[in-house]
Amino acid sequence: MSAFWELWAVIFTLIFFVLMVSVIVKYWRSNHQADKNHTIGSFDGIEEKDAPPPKLLFTSYAIAFVLSAGYLVLYPGLSEWQGLIDWQQSDDKLSSPRTSLDKQFSQINDTENGTELNKLAKIPEIVASGQILFQTHCAACHRNNAQGQKHFPNLIDQEWLYGGTDEAIIHSIAKGRNGAMPGWSEILRPDEVAKLSYYLASLNQRHTDVPEVKVALGKTLFTQYCASCHADGSVANPQLGVPELSDDIWLHGGSIEEIQHTINYGLNNLMPAFDEQLTENEILALGAYIRYTGFEEQQKLEKLEAKAIERGEYLAYAGDCVACHSAEGGEPFAGGLPFVTPFGTVYSTNITPHASEGIGEYDFDDFRDALVHGKGKNGYLYPAMPYTSYQHLTEQDMLDLWEYMQSITAVSRRNDDNSMMFPSNIRLGLLGWNIVFMDTDPIDYSVPNALKAQIADVEKWQQGKYWVAGLGHCSECHTPRNIAQALIAERIFQGNLIDGWNAPDITANELFIDGWDEATLTDFLHTGHSDKGTAFAGMADVVKNSLSLMTREDVESMSYYLLSGDTNNVISKDAVPLQPKGFDDASYQTPIYTTYRQTCGACHGDDGKGRPPIAPTLLNNGIIMHSDPFNTIAVTVRGLQPTYIDKDRNFMPMASFEDVLSDKNLAELITFVRSNLGDRHEPVTAEHVKEVRETLEAAGYAGGLHTTPDMYDRRDNTINIK
Template identity: 35%
Template sequence: MKQTAMHLTRVTRWSVRVACLAAVMLVSACNDATTPKPPEPGQPPQPKTSMVPSLVTSAMAADAPAAASSPSQASKAPAAAATPTTSGAAPNASSELIARGKYLTRAADCAACHTSANGAPFAGGVPLKSPFGTFYGTNITPDKTNGIGGWTAEEFYRALHDGIAPDKALYPAMPYTSYRQMTRADSDAIYAYLMSVKPAAVPNRKHDLSFPYNVRMAMRAWDWMFLKDTLPDASKGQSADWLRGRYLANALGHCAECHTPRGTFGQLDKAKPLGGAALARIAAPDLTPEALAARGWTVKDLQTFFGTGIAPQGSAFGEMYPVVHLSTQYLTPDDLRSLSTYLLGDAPPAPKPLPENADTSKLMAGRNMYLAVCAGCHAADGTGKPHVAVSMLGNSTVRQKDPRNLVITILDGVEAQKFPGLEAMQDMPGFDKRLTDAQISELTNYLRVAYGGQAGDVNSEIVKQLRQK
């Protein structure tokens, strides 16, 4: 069973983000006349209390550009020169600036929300379902009627920094709560690149939201109460790699949107940055140094995972697969190292070794189930098969304290995947129709004890609750 340390679902991400808005919208009678005016682009924001809503790997923008960047030192793409290009919307943009903006746009994973499966690049249309309605990724091509062709660089920056588009307040499903940490220079680079792509005359689909989630004016009040510039660091360090990685993780990669627990109104818990979060069926794993080390991660392994999608701890699947496919595989080796360095810190804890000779004598039903339905791909000893299935030994999801992601993977299966470097993993079938709740709990417990060093404490009720309705 292909596992990874970070398994999320797009629907779940958006569901949690939208749910966070409910209470605020219900109590907010604020309108534009009473809501404090956001700061002008480039000006320091006024102090605000700390709370933030959207939850999600990966960077979905329901209303406006999902783009972020790297600080001046951070952008290791070439610096902008004065060579003009033919870009009509950004006539003064250099070819170097556009190339840098393309790199940052990929690193921000904008395509995940703004490019549909069979659509034109950045033309929007990606449906993002939630219990409160459906959002649709918007057109961020330079088309002046349907896209952002009429936006200035100032307006683009304000959307990313403050969640305010030229004609409306944005829903925090677009994670401006993280993107606001990016530099103006990087915002301008992304703007220059987006203005250079081919305009697509694709109309935006209206979000299908029920009341009160369709009340946009409440977003001004939400921002006033909850928007904050930064969150505490999840690790310790001061090296150049650590500082760069902090920017990549917190602003560009917006990891906290999924991996930090939240309060009643969707605010990020400042006491637990990257400490893991519950996203409906899914458990967004704890990405703090101690938790990563407990699952066997090293800086080198994280760097390999983000760059290729495959590491000794497992392969990227679920929502992390498009993150690697569309985004992190394009990061430079320096940026991959920096991101990984930040997550584990300048003095990373030693990876926890697996216990030897785990006692599975009381788990023979689970072992027999493994031999019957899993060993054909993952091998009888759990070592896996190249290009077919990853190893179960030390697998990060198997080693995760919370068993939910492992149970869900057994239930739902994993689609076939292709990775950089001509690597691939074949599909894994789901067993929701083939195995009972009791059988899946027995299999899960065997995997956790034999290969993950975890307790065999999963029962049938847990499996029943995690089945797709």
């Protein structure tokens, strides 16, 4: 506080006391001079006597005066007066601790401690005073735990926008910061902003599934408009407050939508200066407290077991946690991905160790409750979170996963509000759902009697079952659900429509008939590519974010389990593998083959055996051979975008035939392809194509909207990529 304001406070306090004394003297005189028998006046027959004021009023004023005077004598309140009881400011939670700080700093000045923040952070009294100052002046923006929030940086993660030296921290507190970024909405077209955002997301390999050409064009725009401040995006500039763009720390949000908003409208990283409000010692105490919080966080991380973190990271990949808990292009594990259900939309939550926005306030028991019982700190979880499968993790795997989740970067992204219809929006009702539909029995790892003869490697089968039924949660997508969206256990792995695609039947019987073996299924799951076809849509995401990061041994055990079968999932005794022969001479002579050559042959080959890296084989392709032609029809109606699982093995986008072939012509073409290249001879009808088309239209995917190379330009209402 400046000398002027100190003098003003002293004068005002003294004037107030003079007024209080005047009031007390006035009432004291009134009490002694009043004559209650003397009539002052009358009105309407009512006489007003000269009675003294109530003694209670006089007594109250007298007590207030004594307490106020006593407070100023005992406690600091007037300028440099310290008070008789030597009160310490660190006991207070609201006021400035200048008095005790001056005393504390006077004891360390000119000693070996000096005033370096690292050394001051080891003095409990100064840290305590700094904490009070932080709660008073800083917590509104940086949160009580100093982990920050959107637009306001985390102060404990050792990442510094303006530098983390003592001088930089003190300068930030004393002089403030103003790192302005201009908005580009008047300069860049929407398609250019979109391309820039895709390039920025690619700097740290965030998931966007955009064509490489879009990223390349975005890089060109970045070099032209952004490189003067951001260089190549991998280096920060603390002097200008320019952040690194290739890490997981995005002050203003890192999803595609948030990045585009930042580019369009710009931002101003404004921090006020406190040198006019705080003394030099107070600023040092604040810096010491900030250093101390960083030390605490570092010590917390050092206590985590390295082996447990490594194992936990592997388990997080196996559980595909990042795919669901990250918005498009957004920070890993920060949530924001929408899940559309018949009862409304559920958004995945922030599961980073941020105290207020994530699960930083959780302990292991809370974490375990979420995985096993579907219960979070704020209520029961929607079963879009596959806790019905995660409950089967071993205790040790849950502990390792917990260690890893505590080690990841805390992201200050607030959770989105779910939009669920009544009564689904009442969380307590989910307890009833769990009681009725959740099977809490532990997994039975004993081989069913009917399968004992054919399962040669029981340990491998059991290992595969652990991954498939637990973290892999394969049944969550590939099993039909009832009206309450609970899995129908008797129909496990029999397929389910999700996100406009059919998560296909992967029962042992279907896989056997379609000609899958351990090698081809393992290749498919582990790499996304095999002799039986290529993963696409949601399965491509699973391969990219989960299965490809697991060991081949573990993925192979999953294949072994799926191919072998289990209870409610056995190979029928009369099942016979399909054996597609390909086009024969008679096929080449049919009119429908001409249609095939005109629409499919250029990419998939005249013989249907594919043309890497343009298009995969259709001969012996698992989707073509599948008993349900839904996905084959859906691909021709909505087209197919590249998977981007492996840039060296990506295929070209497949165009939609929405406006090329009628339902009747599509049905004839698909029947022809499935018969010759998949050995499936059941005819596909025009009514079947129409039904699939209507299903896709209801889901918003028909009409080639998401199919051609310029699909992201169309989505962003922009021009063609060329």
